[in-house]
Structures are given as structure tokens and as C-alpha cells.
Amino acid sequence: MTLFLPLEPSSPVPASPSFLQVPSDHTVQLDKVLKAILKAKRIVVVCGAGISVKAGIPDFRSPEGLFQTLKRDNPKEVLASGKDLFDASVFHSENTTSLFCQMIARLSELSMAAEPTAFHNLLHTLDTRGRLLRVYTQNIDAIEQKSGLSFGVPPFEERRSKPRTPKPAGTDAEPGENIASTSRLPTPPAETPRCIPLHGTLQTVHCQICNHSYALADYHTSLLDGTPPECPECSAMEATRQLVGKRARGIGRLRPSVVLYNEAHKDGEGVGDVVRRDLMGQSKGKGRSGADLLLVVGTSLRVPGTKRMVREFAKAVRSRGKDGGSNRASPMPAVEEEQPVKTVYLNLDFPVPTREWEGVFDAWLQGDAQVFADMLQVEIDRETRAKEIASEKKRRKEEEDAGERGKKRKPASAPQSTGSPKRRKIANLPLTPPRSKPSSAPPTKLFLTIPSLRARKLIPEVYISSTRPPRSPPKLPPTPEKSPPRPTRRSARTKSKSERLLPALHDDNLRALRADEDLLPSLVRELHCGGS
Numbered sequence: 001m002t003l004f005l006p007l008e009p010s011s012p013v014p015a016s017p018s019f020l021q022v023p024s025d026h027t028v029q030l031d032k033v034l035k036a037i038l039k040a041k042r043i044v045v046v047c048g049a050g051i052s053v054k055a056g057i058p059d060f061r062s063p064e065g066l067f068q069t070l071k072r073d074n075p076k077e078v079l080a081s082g083k084d085l086f087d088a089s090v091f092h093s094e095n096t097t098s099l100f101c102q103m104i105a106r107l108s109e110l111s112m113a114a115e116p117t118a119f120h121n122l123l124h125t126l127d128t129r130g131r132l133l134r135v136y137t138q139n140i141d142a143i144e145q146k147s148g149l150s151f152g153v154p155p156f157e158e159r160r161s162k163p164r165t166p167k168p169a170g171t172d173a174e175p176g177e178n179i180a181s182t183s184r185l186p187t188p189p190a191e192t193p194r195c196i197p198l199h200g201t202l203q204t205v206h207c208q209i210c211n212h213s214y215a216l217a218d219y220h221t222s223l224l225d226g227t228p229p230e231c232p233e234c235s236a237m238e239a240t241r242q243l244v245g246k247r248a249r250g251i252g253r254l255r256p257s258v259v260l261y262n263e264a265h266k267d268g269e270g271v272g273d274v275v276r277r278d279l280m281g282q283s284k285g286k287g288r289s290g291a292d293l294l295l296v297v298g299t300s301l302r303v304p305g306t307k308r309m310v311r312e313f314a315k316a317v318r319s320r321g322k323d324g325g326s327n328r329a330s331p332m333p334a335v336e337e338e339q340p341v342k343t344v345y346l347n348l349d350f351p352v353p354t355r356e357w358e359g360v361f362d363a364w365l366q367g368d369a370q371v372f373a374d375m376l377q378v379e380i381d382r383e384t385r386a387k388e389i390a391s392e393k394k395r396r397k398e399e400e401d402a403g404e405r406g407k408k409r410k411p412a413s414a415p416q417s418t419g420s421p422k423r424r425k426i427a428n429l430p431l432t433p434p435r436s437k438p439s440s441a442p443p444t445k446l447f448l449t450i451p452s453l454r455a456r457k458l459i460p461e462v463y464i465s466s467t468r469p470p471r472s473p474p475k476l477p478p479t480p481e482k483s484p485p486r487p488t489r490r491s492a493r494t495k496s497k498s499e500r501l502l503p504a505l506h507d508d509n510l511r512a513l514r515a516d517e518d519l520l521p522s523l524v525r526e527l528h529c530g531g532s
């Protein structure tokens with residue numbers, strides 16, 4: 001039985017498949033499925049065109065798709081369906097090859113402009129949470145990579161163990177000899193990429209003879225014209241052969257590296273190897289135990305290879321569920337316990353023929369991938385918030401506990417921290433002398449100005465101020481009203497003398513010196529106090 005859970009609760013129950021189970025508590029069951037997905041640790045996602053429609057990438061089978069446009073633009077061509085342009089037979093005639101190239105060029109434009117959808121971003125979120133084992137995509141738009149997933153087909157183990165021909169030496173090899181080392185698309189990282197393109201990508205083109213790969217973007221114009229470009233590698237090789245007098249071998253044409261119906265995937269072994277490891281588990285790393293939940297999204301499951309893969313994963317995650325349960329010591333047999341949700345199908349329509357899928361999916365979430373992505377994101381955000389609150393609570397509790405411990409210890413340590421009474425007395429000595437200027441605050445910083453040598457001969461006083469003396473003659477605040485500068489005998493004499501003998505010494509300077517005469521003794525005392 002497959003639980004029927006439309007994302008839109010009011011959706012009518014479809015007539016087929018017959019094995020659908022309609023729950024009375026729709027919301028509760030839907031919530032359970034979402035929780036199961038959030039709880040899973042090694043999710044395998046198999047996705048198709050349905051996740052990219054929102055990004056503006058057309059579904060080729062849909063009547064509104066790109067195929068209809070091409071058919072309208074090329075009325076002479078006998079094209080029954082979009083599938084015809086994705087069949088290996090497109091290369092049988094120049095016309096269909098040209099149409100195929102045009103279609104790919106337009107598609108690559110759309111792909112390059114496309115932004116990841118909510119579902120693509122969800123995949124990335126699951127990956128950063130460490131819950132995503134693998135995404136197998138049937139899409140050729142490579143938007144998964146844009147969302148932040150590592151992407152590509154890893155080299156096949158057996159090939160990798162063979163000594164690889166270094167790239168520069170490739171020119172010496174016979175065409176077709178060097179397939180393994182040149183046919184990767186794109187260059188995969190050392191670790192198995194998170195997303196495996198099942199049907200190639202629009203990012204590259206490769207030579208039909210020597211298998212060399214090139215960036216599609218570099219040949220876009222030629223493809224848009226409907227002309228498959230010549231292979232540079234073959235061209236170089238041909239030139240060399242001509243030079244040494246060897247017979248011509250021909251120059252290959254570059255074709256888009258997307259896998260067509262009725263042709264083998266050129267990286268099929270590499271893909272198969274990853275599938276095998278994700279099914280069975282491997283010796284180390286994240287996929288050690290193999291997938292524990294299967295999510296099939298936005299695909300009508302019509303490609304035989306994908307169908308087989310989905311079935312195998314469904315079997316694997318279910319058997320793992322049983323094994324995993326036996327690991328935990330549970331004395332009571334879980335007879336009444338509901339079967340945990342392990343296989344989820346998410347699409348607007350159920351795959352046909354429906355009987356092929358009986359017993360494969362635990363739940364069918366009927367609806368759009370983007371609506372689902374938003375729903376799950378809400379759950380993820382809720383979970384994240386709950387975790388944050390919990391950790392904040394824990395932190396506060398720890399702080400409180402630490403505070404409690406500190407309080408208990410405080411009485412013993414208190415006298416030590418404040419120091420001896422004697423020291424405290426010294427520290428509390430008033431810094432401000434009793435005879436400070438009435439209007440100004442106590443000086444915090446003192447500057448000492450020693451007159452120049454010539455000036456000192458005449459005026460031996462030292463000038464101390466709470467403000468930094470400027471380079472130019474200092475402009476002091478006007479002398480307080482109540483204590484106007486008293487023309488003492490000495491200052492009167494000095495003034496007259498300086499005016500006569502030292503014209504460089506400004507009047508203001510002299511006034512400042514006089515003004516500070518009264519303050520000087522108290523400041524000196526203050527300096528002593530502060531220094532103790």
C-alpha cells in the first residue's frame with residue numbers, strides 16, 4: 001500500500017492506482033513523512049524535469065515544451081515527439097543532427113540563465129546538514145551544481161587503477177585509445193560528487209571519434225547555427241599524420257554530452273559504481289551504511305535504467321530499516337508499530353503503468369516539488385530554532401551554575417581581592433589637591449614645557465599645564481575675573497626685560513607663565529601623590 005498524501009489537502013483521490021491508501025488523519029500523516037525525511041541520515045534523491053520547470057527549463061515531454069517550438073520552426077521535419085530529438089537516431093541524418101544541435105544550444109542558454117529553485121536549494125540544505133548521501137539527476141541543466149552540490153561522474157575504479165596516459169602524451173595515442181582519461185565530464189573532484197548526472201550535461205561537448213571533451217559554451221554559436229563543430233584534437237592529429245606521411249583517419253565532430261535514448265552512457269560504468277556503493281554501503285565515509293531513505297521527485301519514471309535503480313534503492317532502504325531496528329535492543333516485538341516511511345514519491349502524477357510500482361513507495365506526496373521544498377524548509381527552520389533555543393538554555397544554565405559556584409566561593413576570596421586596608425587607604429587618597437582651580441576639573445594629564453635655552457637664561461620658570469601646549473604660542477583661557485594677573489614686581493621686571501631682549505617670546509607666553517605661578521606648587525604636590 002502507498003499512502004496518498006496530496007500537498008494540497010483538498011485534492012481529489014485519483015482513480016488509479018488501486019493500491020492507494022487514503023488516511024483519515026491527512027495532516028498527521030503528512031507531518032510524519034516530513035519528520036521521517038528530516039530524521040533520515042543518508043537520503044538518496046532521484047530527480048527529474050519536475051524540479052527544474054520552475055527554473056525555466058522546459059520538460060521535453062510536455063506539449064508546451066521546446067519540442068513544439070522546434071517543430072513549428074521546422075515543419076518539413078518528421079518529428080512525432082520530443083523524444084525523437086533525444087534519440088540516438090538524430091545523428092542518422094544531417095537535418096536531424098542540425099535540429100538537435102540547435103535545440104541543445106537553446107537549452108544551454110536557458111540552463112546558463114537558470115537559477116536554482118527552492119527544491120535545488122533544499123538539496124543543498126540537506127547536504128550542509130550532512131543528511132544527503134546522493135542526488136541522481138536525470139536533468140541535464142546542472143542546476144544542482146549551481147545550488148552548491150559537488151557534481152559530476154567519478155572515474156570508474158577499474159579504470160582508475162590502470163596507469164593513465166599523461167595529457168601531453170595523448171597526441172601519440174591512436175584515436176579512441178585514450179577514452180578513459182579524456183572522457184570525464186566535468187573533471188570530478190577526488191571525493192565522489194554529491195550529485196551524479198544520469199544523462200550527461202549541457203556543459204560539455206565531446207568528439208564522436210576521439211572522445212575528447214570541451215566546454216559547450218566555446219562552441220555555442222556553431223551549435224546554434226545547427227553545425228556540429230570539428231574536433232580540435234582530431235584536427236591536430238590529422239595534421240601530424242599528414243606531416244609524417246600517414247594515411248588520413250578523418251576528423252570527428254563534437255556532439256553535446258547528453259545521453260540519448262538507445263545509446264549507452266559513455267560514463268555508465270562510473271555511474272553504476274556509485275549506485276552500487278550507495279546501495280550496499282562502503283568501507284568508509286558517509287555512505288558506510290548505504291542509503292536509509294529514498295526520495296523520488298519530479299520524474300515520471302519512464303527511463304528503464306532509472307526505473308531499475310529506483311526499485312533497487314527502494315529494496316535496499318527497506319531492508320536496512322529492518323536491520324537497523326534489530327541493532328537496537330528492543331525486548332518488545334514492534335508488531336503494532338507503524339512501518340517507518342522509507343520510500344517517498346513526490347510528483348503531480350503517479351508513474352504509469354501503476355502496477356509496476358505497487359509496493360515500491362510508502363507514500364506518494366502528490367504535488368509540486370517547490371511546494372514540498374517550502375514545507376520541508378519550514379520544518380527545518382523550526383528544528384533549527386528549537387536547537388538554538390535549547391543550546392541557549394543550556395548555556396544560560398551553565399552560566400547560572402558557574403555563578404552559583406562563584407557565590408559560594410566569594411566570602412573566602414573577598415578580602416584578598418580588595419587588598420589590604422593599608423593599600424586601600426593609599427589608593428583612596430584624593431588626587432585633587434585642596435587648592436585646585438575652583439572652576440576647572442582636576443587635571444588628568446600634565447604637560448611640562450621647558451622654555452628654550454635662550455629663554456631659560458632669562459626666565460628660569462617651568463610651565464606646567466593640563467592641556468597639551470601647542471607648537472604655536474599657547475592660547476590659554478582668559479584669566480579668571482576674580483584673580484586678575486597681579487603685576488608683581490618680578491613679573492613686571494621680567495616683562496620689560498623680555499620685551500627688550502627677547503622679542504621672539506610672545507606676550508601670551510609670559511602671561512601664561514604668570515597665571516600658572518599660583519598653581520605650580522599644588523601641581524607639583526599632585527605629581528608626587530600620583531607617583532606613589
Ligand SMILES: [Zn+2]
Nearest residue numbers: 207210231234
Ligand atoms: Zn576528436
